[in-house]
Amino acid sequence: MGRQPNLLAFPDVDTLATTLRTYILHAQTAGLHRHQVFKVAVSGGSLPKTLAKALLAKPTSPEDTIKFDKWEIYFADERAVPLDHEDSNYCLLKAELLDKIPAELGKPVVFPIDTDCLDDVQEVADRYEKLLVDKFAARDSVKLPIFDLLLLGCGPDGHTCSLFPGHELLREADAWVMPIEDSPKPPPKRITLTLPVVTHGVKIAFVATGGGKKEIMKEIFEEGNGLPCALVNEGGQERVTWFTDVSAVEGVSFPRRGSL
Numbered sequence: 001m002g003r004q005p006n007l008l009a010f011p012d013v014d015t016l017a018t019t020l021r022t023y024i025l026h027a028q029t030a031g032l033h034r035h036q037v038f039k040v041a042v043s044g045g046s047l048p049k050t051l052a053k054a055l056l057a058k059p060t061s062p063e064d065t066i067k068f069d070k071w072e073i074y075f076a077d078e079r080a081v082p083l084d085h086e087d088s089n090y091c092l093l094k095a096e097l098l099d100k101i102p103a104e105l106g107k108p109v110v111f112p113i114d115t116d117c118l119d120d121v122q123e124v125a126d127r128y129e130k131l132l133v134d135k136f137a138a139r140d141s142v143k144l145p146i147f148d149l150l151l152l153g154c155g156p157d158g159h160t161c162s163l164f165p166g167h168e169l170l171r172e173a174d175a176w177v178m179p180i181e182d183s184p185k186p187p188p189k190r191i192t193l194t195l196p197v198v199t200h201g202v203k204i205a206f207v208a209t210g211g212g213k214k215e216i217m218k219e220i221f222e223e224g225n226g227l228p229c230a231l232v233n234e235g236g237q238e239r240v241t242w243f244t245d246v247s248a249v250e251g252v253s254f255p256r257r258g259s260l
């Protein structure tokens, strides 16, 4: 058996958020050590709300400080809509987290999609990839952008980012960012990081809570079935950590449950 992802189950979202904060702080320290900034990619869905719970809590010590002024925030996936549209992941993150960061913690640099070409999703994806080339490759001379941390959700069908089960995008091996025009979850037009980019993150965290995730969690962890989340588990192995609550993993048999 290869090296396993970590599966953590908490009694509720509040306790989950406390450990998620500790985990993010570790990743922040590692990122700052590596290149003086902390490069994070985030998804939409319920994640920004949980993130706000984790990150906006009062620091208990100098080591417990989120250094937002050193953060670069990218989008793991985004919908091809204007930034103030209710479907926009940027808009969601802004409302849930960015607008609530106290001034003394500093402001992250946030990289939304370019909305000048929304009619052409390929162009939106190409421009986002170009941004990543500028922000990552030049500095790190790597063939892939290596995020210090990807913070992802898991859909009830096992999708993550905008990588959906059985979709041809799962086989993309070259591009860093791809368009999708037939997303089964609305809205249909989106862009997404590709699987190789996701699985090459230094750390990859999933947040999945609620009884609605129980069936798919069982399938991801017990069978895999080529589900996007299972593919991230396989590619990222021990660099992947799942933050769940007990109702999301009820009945899931998995050998490695634990703590940070």
Ligand SMILES: O=C(O)[C@H](O)[C@@H](O)[C@H](O)[C@H](O)COP(=O)(O)O
Pocket: 043, 044, 045, 046, 047, 077, 078, 079, 089, 152, 153, 154, 155, 156, 159, 160, 161, 162, 185
């Ligand atoms: O833009 C999106 O649609 C999201 O990025 C998507 O990948 C999300 O993370 C999952 O659907 C989980 O969503 P929930 O956390 O709301 O279940």
